[in-house]
Amino acid sequence: MVGKSDDGRFLEGLRVLVVEDEVWIALDLEAAFVDVGAQVVGPCGTLETALVAAKNEALALAVLDIRLGTATTERVMDLLNERGIPFFFYSGQTLPDEMRKKSNGAVVMVKPAMQQDIVGKAVEVLMASSMPISPS
Template sequence: MVGKPELDQPLSGARILIAEDEILIALDMEAAFLDAGAYVVGPCATVAAAVDAVSTEELSLAILDIRLGQETTERIGDLLTERGVPFLFYSGQTLPDEMKRKCNGVLVVSKPATQQELIGAAARTLAV
């Protein structure tokens, strides 16, 4: 039986940046978003790579870990905000105070989460 595309692929056509430095988590996220119908930009394992992607790619949404290596993703969030691209955090850490202030209202999904929880959070963020 063929289901409705919007149910089977809730992120159909979305261009999603993944900024994650743990390769296994990044690959799992990539597979989940591809299965949900999205086009994946990245995964980007460094702040520099993510900043480059945000600067050059057309994006619908970004999923950011709070830290990539030793750097926070604050600069990426700032650039996404300037460009009007919604984003959410997927991390096992808490937001540093400055990022909490800047990112007030940005959804934080705690690791570990199921693929369905992450896809649902992305779909809700896009719907806002």
């Protein structure tokens, strides 16, 4: 269950997929989630690795950049929606109309943001999801 443990590890044991192709941003996201106890899957910097992870990994949440190079993460979003895995976008770009229509109202957080704000958004998205949340 999402909640603060005695040492501030809000997401203890939850598996979070990070899909980001900018190395420094990916490392920052990874550090933010590890610091609150999450197990980070990735970071995935290519569409191919992101699709494999979104299809096969046990996940509680995903954080997606809107674009990886010239490709969008629309297919990753589709897989997460099919599997009922909550996610949000963390990007410096706006969500293309077609993705917005299919995103089920997914949150778009604008880069740059502080680590605590990203983790806070992750907790909000998890709490708003109808999926039971427990460590894998």
